[in-house]
Amino acid sequence: MADGQLSNPDLSRLADDRLDALRLVRSRRVGPVTWHRLMAEHGSARAALAALPGIARAAGVDRYEVCPTGVAEAEMRQGAKAEARLLVYGEPDYPRALMDLPDAPPVLWALGDVSLLNRPAVAMVGARNASSLGMRTARRLGQGLAAAGFTVVSGLARGIDTEAHAAALAEGGPARTVAVMAGGVDVIYPPENLALAQEIATKGCRISEQPPGLEPQARHFPLRNRLVSGLARAVIVVEAAAKSGSLITARAALDQGRDVMAVPGHPFDPRAGGCNMLIRDGAILIRGTADVMEALGAPAAAMPEPAPRMSPLPGPEAAQRPLKDTALLHSMILDRLGPSPLAEDQLLRDLAVTPAQLAPELLTLELDGRINRQAGGLLSRVD
Numbered sequence: 001m002a003d004g005q006l007s008n009p010d011l012s013r014l015a016d017d018r019l020d021a022l023r024l025v026r027s028r029r030v031g032p033v034t035w036h037r038l039m040a041e042h043g044s045a046r047a048a049l050a051a052l053p054g055i056a057r058a059a060g061v062d063r064y065e066v067c068p069t070g071v072a073e074a075e076m077r078q079g080a081k082a083e084a085r086l087l088v089y090g091e092p093d094y095p096r097a098l099m100d101l102p103d104a105p106p107v108l109w110a111l112g113d114v115s116l117l118n119r120p121a122v123a124m125v126g127a128r129n130a131s132s133l134g135m136r137t138a139r140r141l142g143q144g145l146a147a148a149g150f151t152v153v154s155g156l157a158r159g160i161d162t163e164a165h166a167a168a169l170a171e172g173g174p175a176r177t178v179a180v181m182a183g184g185v186d187v188i189y190p191p192e193n194l195a196l197a198q199e200i201a202t203k204g205c206r207i208s209e210q211p212p213g214l215e216p217q218a219r220h221f222p223l224r225n226r227l228v229s230g231l232a233r234a235v236i237v238v239e240a241a242a243k244s245g246s247l248i249t250a251r252a253a254l255d256q257g258r259d260v261m262a263v264p265g266h267p268f269d270p271r272a273g274g275c276n277m278l279i280r281d282g283a284i285l286i287r288g289t290a291d292v293m294e295a296l297g298a299p300a301a302a303m304p305e306p307a308p309r310m311s312p313l314p315g316p317e318a319a320q321r322p323l324k325d326t327a328l329l330h331s332m333i334l335d336r337l338g339p340s341p342l343a344e345d346q347l348l349r350d351l352a353v354t355p356a357q358l359a360p361e362l363l364t365l366e367l368d369g370r371i372n373r374q375a376g377g378l379l380s381r382v383d
Helices: 007-024 032-042 045-058 068-083 114-118 132-147 160-168 191-203 220-230 246-257 270-280 290-296 323-336 344-351 355-367
Strands: 087-088 106-113 120-127 150-153 178-179 205-208 236-238 260-261 371-374 378-383
Touching: 007 045, 007 068, 007 087, 007 106, 032 045, 032 355, 045 132, 045 323, 068 087, 068 378, 087 220, 087 260, 106 191, 114 178, 114 323, 120 246, 132 150, 132 160, 132 290, 132 371, 150 160, 150 344, 160 178, 160 191, 160 236, 160 246, 178 220, 191 205, 220 246, 236 246, 236 270, 236 290, 246 260, 246 270, 260 270, 323 344, 323 355, 344 355, 344 371, 344 378
Parallel strands: 120 150, 120 236, 150 178, 178 205, 236 260
Antiparallel strands: 087 106, 106 205, 371 378
């Protein structure tokens, strides 16, 4: 090593490690939580890849094969073609705000200014069919937050998301907005936001945990929502119906320890039903940027950055039972569930496990798209 630069063997080893990390997360039945557990148990992605077939056999899965090297290399080429950067968990440019999440994405693809991922951020979400008042409110909040030094995070959807991004870009100072994509970072959805997405890639940042080129599916949007909230210190819901994706984001924010704020609306407007319900249940009522600043307690420039975590596994998940036991529990859960909903309390009794043991595994299976969680604590299997 000379002049503080990595030597060619060091660079080659780093490239191999990143490729192994990508292969591990793209392997069948390996979601973010499982990826972190494998890394904690085996110390490296390469060792985890070697152990996976044996773990699968112990869980009753025969002829398991890990993601081939060629598939991961093709994804790397697709990312390079899109001029996107691969950010691997634990690397310097990886968002520190995500590193305390038990389901932090092992890899992210990013287009644009990645420094925005480690600046103070506030997320804004809301209705796709937003009212004129809702759009104006989102615009004023986006401009005010950007002027105060916050990065505005949203999901590039129609309506409130679009206004939030555009307002942050229109602010006279540095453009501060991050769009979290449900599909590949190079796949623009909805199509009418193509020009906005291009501007975000130039002046802000677009990110996705999905492979480049992937068309978004319905199950990708809840996964996207947890990253919108995870990147931010608070989530503002501007307009939302009583049952909407914005409330999924708000629920994720609460689970992640983020503040939830909501703009109140007329009680007879269904687009305000979700916001009013959030305020009733304890969300912070927001009328403008000043309320956001007061709730956060300090301007963005004065707020300390979150400290990076040194553990390969974020948060309280560091001490986990062996992965083969987890895989066995996943199989038992899926065996008990079918297309007809089953109460979570009944599943606890059937499996003779504690709520603390069951809850994180249900979350893993839900994020992997293998089970559905319904109102009233009901669960069903996705076949």
